[in-house]
Amino acid sequence: MKRKIIPLKELPLKNDFMFGQVMRNPEICKLFLEELLGVEIERIEYIEQQKGIQDSYANHGIRLDIYLRDSANTVYAIEMQTTRKGELELRVRYYQGTIDRKELLKGSPYSELSESYVIFICDFDYFGTGLAVNKRVSHIEGTDREYNDGSHVIFLNSRYVTGNAGHAITEYLDYMRTNNDSGDYQTELLHKTVRKVQEVRDDERMEVPYMMWELKYQDAMAEGRAEGRAEGRAEGRMEGQVEGRMEATLSAIRNMIEALHLPVEQAMAVLKVPESDRPKYIALLEKS
Numbered sequence: 001m002k003r004k005i006i007p008l009k010e011l012p013l014k015n016d017f018m019f020g021q022v023m024r025n026p027e028i029c030k031l032f033l034e035e036l037l038g039v040e041i042e043r044i045e046y047i048e049q050q051k052g053i054q055d056s057y058a059n060h061g062i063r064l065d066i067y068l069r070d071s072a073n074t075v076y077a078i079e080m081q082t083t084r085k086g087e088l089e090l091r092v093r094y095y096q097g098t099i100d101r102k103e104l105l106k107g108s109p110y111s112e113l114s115e116s117y118v119i120f121i122c123d124f125d126y127f128g129t130g131l132a133v134n135k136r137v138s139h140i141e142g143t144d145r146e147y148n149d150g151s152h153v154i155f156l157n158s159r160y161v162t163g164n165a166g167h168a169i170t171e172y173l174d175y176m177r178t179n180n181d182s183g184d185y186q187t188e189l190l191h192k193t194v195r196k197v198q199e200v201r202d203d204e205r206m207e208v209p210y211m212m213w214e215l216k217y218q219d220a221m222a223e224g225r226a227e228g229r230a231e232g233r234a235e236g237r238m239e240g241q242v243e244g245r246m247e248a249t250l251s252a253i254r255n256m257i258e259a260l261h262l263p264v265e266q267a268m269a270v271l272k273v274p275e276s277d278r279p280k281y282i283a284l285l286e287k288s
Contacts, residue, residue, distance in 0.1 A: 005255050008210050009201045012179040013193065014123050014158075016065060017213050019080045021206070022196045023066045031189045033076060035168040036119070036133075036154070042071035075099055075116045082123045088155070092118050092136075096151050115150040123158050123176065130161035132170055208270055211252045215271065218248030249273060250284055 011018040023029045030044050046068045066078040077095055081088070095118050103114045120126075127134050136153035139146055156169070158177040163170040168187040175183065181194055200206055249271065256267040264285060268278050 005211075005214055005251050007255070007258075008207055011197075011201060011210075013176050013197055014080055014082050014121075014179075016080055016217070017210055018197060018200060019121075020065050021200045022193060023078065025192075025196055028189070028192050028196060029066065029068065029078075030070075031168075031192065032172070033070075035166055035172075035187075035189055036156075037117075038166070044068050044070050044076075047075075069114070073114050075103060075114045076119065077117070078119045078121070080123075081120050081126075084124045084126070088120060088126060092120075092153050096153075100151075113150060115152070117152045117154065119154045119156070121156045121158070121173075121176070125157045125159045126155055127157075129157075132157055132160035132163045132165045132173055207256065211256055211271065214255075215248050215252045218245075218251070246281075246284075250281060253281060253285065254288075 006012075006015065013019060013022060023032070024046065026044055026046075030041050033039075033044070034041055046066070065080055066076070068078075069075045077099060085091075096116060099116050099118075100113055103116075104110070104112060134155040134157065137146070138148075156165075156173060158173040160170070160173060165173075168189040171183075171185050171187050171190045172193065174180075175185070175190060175193065181198065183190075185191060185194065252271055253264065253267050253273070256262050256270060257264060262270070264282060265278070268281060273281060
């Protein structure tokens with residue numbers, strides 16, 4: 001199914017592009033972590049913007065939404081999840097293993113491994129607990145002794161029934177679920193988050209980065225769909241990828257024309273559509 005591109009002015013917090021823009025504000029991200037974990041953090045630094053944890057992952061190209069460390073050298077991987085998938089625990093395992101390999105230099109002692117948090121902010125109740133916050137806790141069987149290897153996993157649930165978190169976090173989840181900009185929010189985290197969301201929506205300079213991001217996203221989705229349809233046949237994969245790429249590009253051109261009032265040629269130039277391909281897109285636009 002073709003993915004509908006949401007106009008920038010209507011993007012909710014749970015949209016990957018919007019979430020990345022908001023959480024790359026260090027003040028908001030730091031405040032979010034402090035409220036969630038109940039700690040004070042002196043400062044944070046982003047390890048890489050939209051870091052791709054690639055490894056030899058031709059097959060698993062995981063890209064973290066937010067990847068950072070704090071002044072105590074604790075590493076955080078934060079990701080928004082809006083689509084229910086049945087393999088999030090395995091995704092966590094992969095994240096943590098890859099983070100550890102990147103954090104520990106070859107030959108270094110294990111004691112130098114950084115404490116780490118993998119945080120999934122879900123727009124669904126993954127475990128069916130009804131809780132706003134679900135934390136992984138490990139114990140030695142038959143004892144009360146905690147098994148602590150310095151790795152932590154937290155699943156947030158915007159569809160919670162029981163708000164087992166501070167008010168700032170439940171407000172954050174409420175806003176994520178409802179996209180209500182005019183709610184009676186009472187916490188600093190929400191005031192700053194809502195203000196940043198509105199800033200991004202109102203910033204015309206964000207239109208092009210958003211469309212470019214959306215185009216790349218749809219490229220990746222088209223490639224995945226092509227692989228599924230082709231069932232291993234190279235010819236089928238190629239056809240599906242080309243079809244998906246054209247759909248995504250055509251949608252991006254339309255959105256740039258409507259949002260920025262650009263002439264079609266200028267929209268295609270911004271999106272770096274090859275000149276040899278432009279006539280067929282013009283023809284498709286005229287038909288629609």
